[in-house]
Amino acid sequence: MPLALLVSALLIAVVAVVRTRGDLVAGEGPLRGIAYGALGWAAVLAVGLLRRRSPRWTVVVAAVLAMAADLLQPVPPFALFPFGIALALAVVRDAWRWAIGTIGVAYLVSLTAVFVSDDPLTAARGFGSMVVLLVALGAGAFLRARRLQRQEEERVQAERQRTAIEEERLRIARELHDVLAHSLSSITVQAGVGLHLAQDRPAAAVEALETIRGASKEALDEVRGVLGQLRGAESAPLVPGPDLDALLPLVEEARRTGARVHLDDRLLPRPGRPVQLAVYRVVQEALTNARRHAPGAEVDIVLARDGDAALATVRDRLPGADPGTPVPGNGITGMRERAAALGGALDVRPHPDGLEVALRVPIPEVVA
Template sequence: MDVRQESGDGAPGRWWGQGPPWLRRWADREPGRGGGRWPWRSTLLLTVFVLGGSNFAAHMQRGERALLDPFGRVLLILACGLLLWRQRYPVAVVFGTAVVTAVYLGAGYPYGPVFFTVAVACFAAVIAGHRRAAWTALALLCAVHLLVAHWLYRWLPPSGDAPASFGQEIVVTGWVVAIVAVAELARARREQWARERAERAQAARRRADEERLRIARELHDVLAHSLSVINVQAGVGLALLDGDPEQARTALTTIKSASKEALGEVRQVLDSLRTPGDAPRAPAPGLDRLPELVEQAARAGLTVDVAGQPPRRLPPGTDLAAFRIVQEALTNVVRHSGSRHARVRLGQDGGTLRLRVDDDGPATGAEAGGSGNGLAGMRERAAALGGTIEAGPRLDGGFRVLAVLPLKTATGTTAGTADGTETESGEDQ
């Protein structure tokens, strides 16, 4: 993810994302890899600055250092020209500028902006991850300077030169420390930016995966329930088509109603993909639609008894999860149970909503086109809310699904029933 884009949580990008173009290009490059362009402009500006500053330094140091002749200017241009390759070959450039600068100093030319070429090369090498090479080049330059300033000055120009003063050594040492400190600070900041880009990209991928999982669960719950009803009713219609045409007509009517409802819910899920962020055209289903589930199950030949009342003002996520869990549990009874009777118990136990769906079995072994993901989807929905799902055969036969979901209103208080009283757990023995 580009540092100039918004961050993973939707907040605006950091200050460097709105900075000048050269800073954005530098931040976007991966450490250790050269950019796609040659740094002509910055190198040209630095060359003009170094040549002009060295001429001024030669004027100020007249009589102390050698005059800046054509060979000295060639050395300055060479040191600056090497910086064109600093992004592609940072190690060679940092050693090259250090050697050219050492020759420049050994020739007795005036101190001045030539040190900027070494600073820029060292900065590029450290940013590219070649810290040891940058430090070695600086150490080489410092060693040459100490030899020239305190020993070799007797045989090197200018004639009659004296050893360097301690004040001058302090200045040179300060330059070295400043170069290393700035380069290391830039390297640390760049690594921090790279980590933040990676974290934002990972967060975006995680949100995309979670959204795909959510859509897959919604489509599974919608299609599995509706197609199970259609499958059962189609079997009834085929069986009664000749002997009882009226009952077959009722089965076909049920198929038409179930398919129409499934198409509507699938369209709503797909609309959320086409226009992300828009409000849904229809409210998400909740336990207020439990009578519809009971009616659909009845059309599929399953009698459902409902006991207890759902708490009022359920959080939207809990309401949707509870509806889908009951829907999937009833779908599994239609698919896999020989029983034509199921019981749904709703209740509140402290700060949790308890849902229980029982059938008396036995299991038929029929698949009816199932994918085997129903129980996994129920567990994922419950876990996403901090709840639990227990599903398995009962000791006395049949099958039970027990869901426990956290239950709180928007104000953080325990939800109540429609008449304002708290419900009991609704368990029956």
């Protein structure tokens, strides 16, 4: 807009000089040309100074000054340019009612000039002035539409970024919770075993310490992988975490803590890595919950396919137990978020002797 105002000021100045010189040559006074230039420049200054503060008053002041200048020198209609710029700015900045009102008043002024004059050229000039203003109004409407579209695109982009950041934050929180909760639970159990057997069975205590060291190292490696993903390290795995082939070592680790775990793995052929990771983490969290809330329970793990979906069921059985209704905590919430992220579902339901965790996740088709 500053460039458009500068061009308008230069054009008005040229017309004012030419008109003043012509009047002097014709033996008339220079007042008409001077007044035209003063009014036109005043309109330019008004738009330049007021456009950011009040687009409403800008269009009103510019309309009065520009129309006055245009009545003095209607051809060429350069004096209307500041008014047109003010109209466009008013529409862009949501003062379109004021823009329509001022252009309506300007139309009445031009129409009056047409009817009171018998000169056909004057009538043509009046209609020409209205065309200039209507073009400016249309330009303002176009710019306003572009502005609104840009704002909507920016809002959508910001929402996408916010959603992506939130999803990434939740993913990292799930990874850290699953790794640390399982490992720390295993370490706590093994530490208790070591303390209990330290004096009577030193060999068993040493074995418990070896298990603690292995669990600590595994947890540290996985946490480093998650943190590497967060920092964007090139060495970090693209999909942090183990696959289903790591389930057997997970079960063996649980058995070393005294748990009775049975694994029935019929999920063949293997699904994609994201599905494997989700299944592994759900089984890992279910084992952690069984060890924490139902120590000594017998746990059955069943993995299978059902058409284009992967199924995982973890059922703990402790005769006489009363699990009650499970209260969703970080672990259950994280399992459900994992399932939902892949378009699946997770169900946690009690049964007479314990708790059952059932996961169903669709397996994406492999595009050849």
